[in-house]
Each structure stands twice: as C-alpha cells, then as structure tokens.
C-alpha cells in the first residue's frame with residue numbers, strides 16, 4: 001500500500017491536508033506538532049509541543065522521525081508556518097522542497113509548479129529519495145474517504161534557538177478568501193478609494209467577499225494584503241469570481257482561474273481578462289455597477 005506523510009501544526013488545516021494527501025497515496029500518516037490526532041489521517045504521530053517552543057524548533061526531530069520511518073513523500077500545507085517548517089525539514093533531509101500547483105502522476109511522482117512569477121508552469125518528475133511537497137491551494141482535489149484516525153504519541157525534543165515570549169492578535173481584519181463561494185475583485189480601473197463602495201454594494205447584494213489585484217493593496221494601500229489575489233497573494237476557488245476593472249495579467253489570473261465561473265467588467269474589450277472570462281461586460285464600471293446594483 002502506498003503511503004504519503006504530512007506534517008501539520010493545526011487541527012483544521014491538518015485534516016484538510018490529510019484529505020488532500022490522499023491524492024498522493026492510499027494511506028496518509030501525519031506528524032502533528034502540538035495539534036493532536038487527525039480524524040482524516042490513517043495514523044497520526046502526535047508530538048506534544050513544549051510551552052514556548054515554536055513549531056520550527058521541531059524541524060530537526062520531525063526530519064529524524066520521517067527518516068527513521070522511511071517516509072518517501074512528505075506534504076505540507078501552504079500557510080506561512082508550514083512553508084517554514086517544510087524548508088527546514090527538507091534541509092535536514094538533504095533535499096529541496098517543491099511548491100506543487102498540481103499532481104500529474106504519483107508513480108512516477110510528477111508535479112507542476114509555477115515558474116517565473118506565475119508566467120509559466122513547469123512540470124517536474126521528483127526523483128529525490130524523499131519528496132518534500134508544499135501543496136498550494138487547489139493543487140489537488142481533497143478526498144472524502146474517511147481516515148482511520150489512529151494515534152501514536154511520539155517523543156520529540158525541540159532544538160534550542162528562538163523562544164516564543166508572547167503572542168498578540170494580528171492587527172487588521174482576518175479573512176479566509178479561500179473558503180468564499182463568491183468573490184468580487186477590484187482593480188486599478190477604480191479611480192479613487194471611495195469608489196470601492198460601488199463594488200462593496202455589489203458584493204453585499206451577492207453575499208460575496210471583496211478582494212483585489214495586487215496594486216490595489218500593495219500599490220495604493222486601499223485594501224489589506226490578505227485580500228489580494230494572485231501568484232503572490234491568495235488563491236481562490238469560488239463558484240463565481242467577478243473581476244471589476246482588472247486587466248487580467250497572468251500573475252492575477254493564477255490566483256483566480258480555479259473559479260467555476262469568471263465574470264469580468266472592463267472598459268477595454270481587448271483586456272486579457274476577457275480571454276479567461278465566461279461572461280464579460282465591456283463598459284465603464286461607473287455606469288455598469290450602479291445598474292448592476294439596481295438589477296440585483
């Protein structure tokens with residue numbers, strides 16, 4: 001029976017990763033650092049995280065555990081902490097991590113990854129003795145096969161180094177765009193920050209989350225970084241994505257092209273977004289949006 005390993009540090013993210021990892025093998029074994037047993041894995045090796053120890057302090061003992069148990073495929077989620085752990089675990093195992101955008105086959109293990117800032121998709125066969133994979137959102141279809149949920153506690157001593165002295169809630173708003181069913185994205189077609197109210201009105205009518213292109217967040221600072229979509233932002237998989245005043249550059253599209261339906265509003269009929277859109281309105285957003293709000 002083929003086996004995929006996952007390394008996790010939180011329960012919800014861990015169970016989601018366990019379901020995704022079933023695309024890699026028939027059996028899923030987890031190493032859980034401080035998050036307890038996973039119902040969706042077949043077996044979880046649980047490590048009790050010491051108070052004050054950071055997850056990455058377990059990279060070395062987790063790598064040793066994986067090596068001792070003969071793991072050959074090890075997957076991590078795409079959140080910041082998991083990526084940090086993936087890099088360190090891979091280094092301890094003497095291999096490099098791969099950011100996985102898709103899985104082509106499991107035997108041999110062939111994956112796709114974004115290259116050149118999302119301008120290209122590379123296809124790689126992983127021949128390293130241990131494949132350390134970071135699964136990007138949407139890289140694989142999660143399985144609904146139930147895990148066996150067995151648990152085996154293991155000892156692991158964190159390495160000395162950084163110590164957690166305090167935790168504080170992150171400032172600003174928290175949003176999980178990846179879970180949204182409807183998303184309205186705004187781009188540089190909006191001339192002023194106050195005009196985003198037009199898009200908010202549409203989003204409210206649709207029950208949608210508001211998101212944006214990178215320049216709206218990192219350029220003019222009208223929206224927080226959590227809300228921009230694309231290769232360096234969030235990747236979404238909603239039922240509907242409505243792109244307003246967004247040109248549709250590849251770096252943006254790679255974050256949204258898993259949407260079931262893409263609708264675009266742009267005054268330039270040659271805007272690249274129309275090549276990806278299922279429905280499009282060629283028009284000035286300042287005329288289209290009020291009419292759309294009325295219609296909704």
Ligand SMILES: Cc1cc2nc3c(=O)[nH]c(=O)nc-3n(C[C@H](O)[C@H](O)[C@H](O)COP(=O)(O)OP(=O)(O)OC[C@H]3O[C@@H](n4cnc5c(N)ncnc54)[C@H](O)[C@@H]3O)c2cc1C
Nearest residue numbers: 117187188189213214230231232245246247252267268285
């Ligand atoms: C390494 C790298 C990483 C990047 N990562 C990302 C990323 O993760 N996410 C991301 O979004 N971008 C990213 N970018 C930037 C990306 O290349 C584009 O520059 C950006 O997506 C463009 O944003 P935009 O569509 O809002 O603006 P623009 O490209 O300026 O497009 C604005 C659009 O609005 C339309 N418009 C203007 N006025 C109106 C109006 N009144 N009514 C209707 N339409 C109107 C225009 O026709 C135009 O198509 C990255 C770039 C690089 C180099």
